[in-house]
Amino acid sequence: MKQNDTKPILYSTSVVSLMELAQIENEYVDHLRGYVDELQRKVDYIKQYSQIGKHPELETEQQRTQFVANPLNAFGLVRRAHEDWSKVLDFIKMVENPAQFEEMDRLMAKAPTEEDMNEALRGMAKIHEIYDLEPADIAKGLLDGRQYMAQMPTPDRVLLADYIYNKTDYRRAAQWYKTALQNETADAQREEIRKKYIISRLKGGSSDEVEKYLAELSQSHEESLPTIDKPTSTQLGCRGLYPARTNLSCHYNFETTPFLRLAPIKTETLNLEPLIVLHHDVLYDREVAFVKNVTMHDMTDSIFGSNNNIIISKIKELDVNGTIKIDRRIVDMTGLSLKNSTTIQVMNYGLGGHFREHVDYIGEDWNDDKNEFLASYGNRFATVLFFVSNVTQGGTLVFPRLQIAVRPERGAALVWHNLNNACEPDPLTEHSVCPVIVGSRWVLTKVLFEKVQMFTKPCHKL
Numbered sequence: 001m002k003q004n005d006t007k008p009i010l011y012s013t014s015v016v017s018l019m020e021l022a023q024i025e026n027e028y029v030d031h032l033r034g035y036v037d038e039l040q041r042k043v044d045y046i047k048q049y050s051q052i053g054k055h056p057e058l059e060t061e062q063q064r065t066q067f068v069a070n071p072l073n074a075f076g077l078v079r080r081a082h083e084d085w086s087k088v089l090d091f092i093k094m095v096e097n098p099a100q101f102e103e104m105d106r107l108m109a110k111a112p113t114e115e116d117m118n119e120a121l122r123g124m125a126k127i128h129e130i131y132d133l134e135p136a137d138i139a140k141g142l143l144d145g146r147q148y149m150a151q152m153p154t155p156d157r158v159l160l161a162d163y164i165y166n167k168t169d170y171r172r173a174a175q176w177y178k179t180a181l182q183n184e185t186a187d188a189q190r191e192e193i194r195k196k197y198i199i200s201r202l203k204g205g206s207s208d209e210v211e212k213y214l215a216e217l218s219q220s221h222e223e224s225l226p227t228i229d230k231p232t233s234t235q236l237g238c239r240g241l242y243p244a245r246t247n248l249s250c251h252y253n254f255e256t257t258p259f260l261r262l263a264p265i266k267t268e269t270l271n272l273e274p275l276i277v278l279h280h281d282v283l284y285d286r287e288v289a290f291v292k293n294v295t296m297h298d299m300t301d302s303i304f305g306s307n308n309n310i311i312i313s314k315i316k317e318l319d320v321n322g323t324i325k326i327d328r329r330i331v332d333m334t335g336l337s338l339k340n341s342t343t344i345q346v347m348n349y350g351l352g353g354h355f356r357e358h359v360d361y362i363g364e365d366w367n368d369d370k371n372e373f374l375a376s377y378g379n380r381f382a383t384v385l386f387f388v389s390n391v392t393q394g395g396t397l398v399f400p401r402l403q404i405a406v407r408p409e410r411g412a413a414l415v416w417h418n419l420n421n422a423c424e425p426d427p428l429t430e431h432s433v434c435p436v437i438v439g440s441r442w443v444l445t446k447v448l449f450e451k452v453q454m455f456t457k458p459c460h461k462l
């Protein structure tokens with residue numbers, strides 16, 4: 001995990017930052033409304049003049065003579081020509097409220113970058129792909145079976161279609177172009193989108209079927225294109241399709257530390273080897289509030305992966321002073337030593353925020369200080385993950401090789417051992433976070449190291 005604080009802020013990577021952007025858009029629109037009012041006043045003034053200044057169409061020479069022969073008409077004509085013409089023209093030429101423009105320029109400096117736009121596109125595409133949703137449903141606010149009061153306008157649909165097309169996912173791109181045609185659009189734009197639909201269908205299909213593709217365009221009903229991809233294990237888990245597990249056990253833990261005799265922890269064992277346990281109700285409301293408050297601002301983008309290009313969420317290290325009690329609770333839950341453990345990291349996921357498959361132990365792709373690190377601390381023995389929030393839809397944590405899926409549950413903590421009994425990295429611990437569909441996903445994580453567990457959880461080297 002690396003943090004990068006030299007780049008401009010990305011909004012798409014966390015709900016917290018997206019809230020900031022929504023605030024900025026409100027300000028922008030306020031200025032725009034001010035400008036529209038200003039413009040309206042101007043139009044009203046000009047309209048008023050154009051009504052007064054326009055005299056009746058007079059057909060004959062005599063009528064025209066009579067018109068200016070009337071002193072009231074003559075006077076008005078002279079006055080308008082003398083006074084109003086220049087006034088109106090000056091009024092038109094006057095720079096429109098530069099103060100408003102300055103303010104809007106200032107806000108423009110905070111507008112999302114190209115990279116941010118791409119993150120947003122990537123998030124939307126992930127939601128579509130991982131959950132295999134119909135673009136027509138997404139565009140109408142029907143997200144994985146739940147209807148929301150939001151719709152995607154045509155430009156949003158076309159931009160997403162273009163993005164997916166450039167990713168060479170022609171089948172899905174075609175679906176999005178078709179969806180874009182369901183809204184009212186200008187004829188020229190419609191033609192452009194129809195062309196893109198046909199090209200996507202041809203690229204994803206066969207040139208012999210062009211007639212069929214053209215016919216699809218005239219079908220008004222939304223016919224979905226058949227899914228051809230075989231879902232990965234992660235996708236199955238995200239879609240809630242893992243087989244039900246029958247070997248789960250649940251118990252109250254009274255024993256790890258003396259404190260638990262007073263306040264036992266309700267613990268569910270999800271897997272034995274590697275060990276994965278879920279502890280319910282171990283983070284208190286005031287801690288949840290504390291975590292959100294102290295991290296609301298100055299979080300940075302979290303970048304993961306050997307080529308450092310997968311931005312998934314915003315992250316911040318939690319101040320140690322605020323975490324003493326949480327540390328104590330980890331000891332109560334696990335009985336493990338926290339010596340040398342990482343500081344607690346807080347993460348808030350963004351639009352379609354996800355974490356692709358990875359392992360938490362130090363493995364092949366770890367960077368150069370690997371050996372030194374392993375010699376001093378040993379490997380990354382266990383991961384402790386607190387769910388700080390529920391997530392309305394999506395955001396499930398899945399272990400694709402074990403077919404275990406864990407829905408975020410506010411206040412619960414998931415603990416798993418990344419190493420097996422011989423303290424060797426266990427690839428079965430590979431895990432991934434499904435894209436968040438709707439919600440603000442907050443978690444706290446801490447990694448415990450191997451060497452200090454010598455007396456609490458000794459390795460059984462074979």
Ligand SMILES: O=C(O)CCC(=O)C(=O)O
Binds near residue numbers: 347385
């Ligand atoms: O956000 C999560 O649920 C998992 C985070 C994770 O896998 C990690 O920090 O290594």
Ligand SMILES: [Fe+2]
Binds near residue numbers: 360
């Ligand atoms: Fe992880």
